[in-house]
Amino acid sequence: MDTSKPLDTVDNIYTSMINNPLMPMTLRIGLAGHRKLPDDDSEQMQWMRSQLKSIYASIYKISSDLANTPDACSLYQKSSKPVFRLISSLAEGADRLCLQTKLVNFDHQLACILPFSKEEYAKDFSPTNSVSDQTNGTVKEYENLLETADYGKENGQVIELDGDPTQRRQAYRQCGKVLTEHSDILIAAYDRGDSITAEVVQQAQTSGIPVIWISTENQSVTLLPSKNFGHDSESIPFSDNALLKELRRLLLFEDIFYGQRDDTADKVNERKQRIYDRFKRFNGGSLLTKSDSTIDFDNSGPIELNTSNEGLFSNAFSRFKKALAPKTNNTENTKSVRLLDQGPSVHYFYAAYLRADRLANYYSNLHRSTFLLIYLLGAAALILAALSLSFKENETLVLILVSTKLFLLGSIYWLYRRDHHNDYHCRWLEYRFLSESIRPMYYLIQLGKTYSLTNLRDTREYLDRELIGHNRVGRGWLYIYIEILIRHTGFSNCRLTQSSVQDISNLVGQTWIKGQLDYHTNNAAIMQVIGSRLGHFSLALFFATVGIVLFKLLKLILCFKIPYFLIEFFGLATAIFPILATAAFVIRNHAEFDISAQRSLTIKPFLAMQCNRLANAKSDMSSQQLATLLYDTAAVTTKEVADWLEIYEVKEAEPA
Numbered sequence: 001m002d003t004s005k006p007l008d009t010v011d012n013i014y015t016s017m018i019n020n021p022l023m024p025m026t027l028r029i030g031l032a033g034h035r036k037l038p039d040d041d042s043e044q045m046q047w048m049r050s051q052l053k054s055i056y057a058s059i060y061k062i063s064s065d066l067a068n069t070p071d072a073c074s075l076y077q078k079s080s081k082p083v084f085r086l087i088s089s090l091a092e093g094a095d096r097l098c099l100q101t102k103l104v105n106f107d108h109q110l111a112c113i114l115p116f117s118k119e120e121y122a123k124d125f126s127p128t129n130s131v132s133d134q135t136n137g138t139v140k141e142y143e144n145l146l147e148t149a150d151y152g153k154e155n156g157q158v159i160e161l162d163g164d165p166t167q168r169r170q171a172y173r174q175c176g177k178v179l180t181e182h183s184d185i186l187i188a189a190y191d192r193g194d195s196i197t198a199e200v201v202q203q204a205q206t207s208g209i210p211v212i213w214i215s216t217e218n219q220s221v222t223l224l225p226s227k228n229f230g231h232d233s234e235s236i237p238f239s240d241n242a243l244l245k246e247l248r249r250l251l252l253f254e255d256i257f258y259g260q261r262d263d264t265a266d267k268v269n270e271r272k273q274r275i276y277d278r279f280k281r282f283n284g285g286s287l288l289t290k291s292d293s294t295i296d297f298d299n300s301g302p303i304e305l306n307t308s309n310e311g312l313f314s315n316a317f318s319r320f321k322k323a324l325a326p327k328t329n330n331t332e333n334t335k336s337v338r339l340l341d342q343g344p345s346v347h348y349f350y351a352a353y354l355r356a357d358r359l360a361n362y363y364s365n366l367h368r369s370t371f372l373l374i375y376l377l378g379a380a381a382l383i384l385a386a387l388s389l390s391f392k393e394n395e396t397l398v399l400i401l402v403s404t405k406l407f408l409l410g411s412i413y414w415l416y417r418r419d420h421h422n423d424y425h426c427r428w429l430e431y432r433f434l435s436e437s438i439r440p441m442y443y444l445i446q447l448g449k450t451y452s453l454t455n456l457r458d459t460r461e462y463l464d465r466e467l468i469g470h471n472r473v474g475r476g477w478l479y480i481y482i483e484i485l486i487r488h489t490g491f492s493n494c495r496l497t498q499s500s501v502q503d504i505s506n507l508v509g510q511t512w513i514k515g516q517l518d519y520h521t522n523n524a525a526i527m528q529v530i531g532s533r534l535g536h537f538s539l540a541l542f543f544a545t546v547g548i549v550l551f552k553l554l555k556l557i558l559c560f561k562i563p564y565f566l567i568e569f570f571g572l573a574t575a576i577f578p579i580l581a582t583a584a585f586v587i588r589n590h591a592e593f594d595i596s597a598q599r600s601l602t603i604k605p606f607l608a609m610q611c612n613r614l615a616n617a618k619s620d621m622s623s624q625q626l627a628t629l630l631y632d633t634a635a636v637t638t639k640e641v642a643d644w645l646e647i648y649e650v651k652e653a654e655p656a
Contacts, residue, residue, distance in 0.1 A: 017303065017354075024077050024083050027059070027185070028087055028183050028184045030087045030187070031086060032186060034197065052098060058243055062244050084107070087112070090142055094197075155343075156492070159493075160495045162498070190214075191217035210246045211223070253476075271476075309362065343491075343493055345492045356435035359431040360432040366419075367419060381412070388402055440637070445489075445492070447626060453479050501626055513610050516603075527596045595647060
């Protein structure tokens with residue numbers, strides 16, 4: 001048993017996420033099967049042990065070999081051994097057989113998903129209810145396994161579901177469903193007469209999880225491949241070659257690179273290189289730092305942007321927006337709320353969210369500051385051109401004006417090339433999508449749940465397009481990174497009771513949903529006012545220009561005289577005012593003030609409805625009912641982010 005956990009202390013989690021957001025390769029192996037096994041010394045039992053030992057040995061060797069490939073070194077932490085996590089409900093029979101150390105002869109973690117509380121589940125293993133030992137029961141063995149799983153300790157990974165003790169079979173089914181949600185591959189030792197295990201296998205196949213089926217009926221081992229990405233799932237005899245193919249799909253994400261496309265080798269290699277480059281640049285740089293901020297899980301935390309990177313250039317857009325933004329009452333929830341479960345998994349998800357969120361904000365400001373300065377410098381260059389025509393008799397002044405104009409034009413080109421060379425716009429969109437995809441997870445994990453991107457889009461769609469956008473090769477890295485993060489992070493000790501579920505419901509309402517509702521309420525108000533002020537500014541300059549032109553026409557018709565300096569001023573004004581009006585118009589258009597406001601207005605009714613659903617939920621709501629509500633929220637908000645980011649993507653080329 002591996003005593004060194006990948007999840008460390010809270011401080012180390014945030015520090016490691018800043019320095020290296022890549023994770024070790026992790027494989028989660030779900031275990032299910034019969035409660036009643038053949039006699040311990042029977043030939044059938046010896047065969048099962050032999051098959052399990054051989055399967056584990058193959059999984060370990062193939063995974064370890066894959067971890068040393070160049071492809072793995074691009075996706076995972078370098079020089080790290082793969083992490084193996086066995087996930088079991090600790091039932092008598094096959095579940096415990098699969099955990100015997102003489103069969104699993106490599107370092108591994110043990111994670112447990114129980115259908116009830118620890119104490120209630122122990123009743124299944126009393127002498128009266130035990131199917132293995134009606135004389136003494138197996139409660140002691142059960143408790144020893146929980147101790148091995150670090151039950152009650154900081155790094156323990158045990159979920160105690162709130163199944164109804166009076167509906168035990170239904171509770172076992174729900175437990176099996178949660179087990180498949182946390183598994184990458186399932187080992188099932190059963191025959192067709194075991195209905196509950198058969199349902200677990202069916203759930204795994206529906207979810208695209210490959211299954212190694214050890215039949216206790218005809219002593220055969222079969223592999224049911226994953227159906228993800230449009231693959232067939234017809235059963236095939238188990239072999240190392242068949243397992244290698246599935247593990248390459250799982251651990252090296254070969255479906256993303258190859259899939260069922262008819263691409264040439266050059267196209268495949270290009271796609272791989274672009275994805276690997278995304279991982280490399282997400283891992284690089286020194287933009288972030290760790291502060292002593294309170295971890296309140298309300299959009300503030302220990303990971304912040306390094307202040308040395310917050311220069312005038314990168315903050316030009318923020319300063320511009322702040323100057324035009326109205327003074328609004330901040331209705332955002334500022335109450336510091338700590339999550340109920342302070343286990344490592346919660347902090348891992350939160351640290352990953354903070355990292356992506358801070359980078360998204362940084363590159364958003366950089367890109368928007370770039371086009372803001374491009375438009376302002378362009379307007380200044382045109383104004384200098386108008387001035388040089390007005391003062392053409394002063395050669396020295398004209399030389400200064402023309403030289404300055406050339407400098408401004410050079411600066412515009414430098415800003416444009418810098419933005420495109422460093423891909424600020426693309427980074428902003430990708431990191432924003434990443435952060436908003438991770439946000440629900442540090443709430444869902446309180447219920448022993450996560451949210452996979454396979455819920456956003458059918459996996460087959462990834463073969464023809466990206467998660468966001470339609471023509472940006474390489475964005476498959478987002479799907480890969482989130483899957484790697486979910487696998488490595490796992491879950492913490494999670495004891496679900498009626499009171500804890502209610503507390504989680506209150507927590508989600510106060511921070512996630514209410515916080516997003518407050519944000520979009522403020523954002524809509526601010527964006528609408530800024531857009532309106534820029535529009536009024538453009539319109540005012542337009543009418544001022546029209547007024548000056550009419551005045552000049554009236555002067556020609558009536559032949560009245562005005563001072564010469566006014567003539568010069570009006571002449572310059574008719575050139576400068578349209579330039580400034582156009583600059584304000586294009587800034588408003590490209591900054592997406594109206595689009596951003598519309599986005600917030602669109603999502604607000606849904607968030608308000610979810611707030612009301614939480615507020616009106618019964619106090620005896622089960623964890624599954626709350627999880628369903630949170631899944632709905634995650635599905636809508638994640639898709640909403642993807643849809644709007646695709647709209648923002650079309651703005652990328654406009655600074656040209």
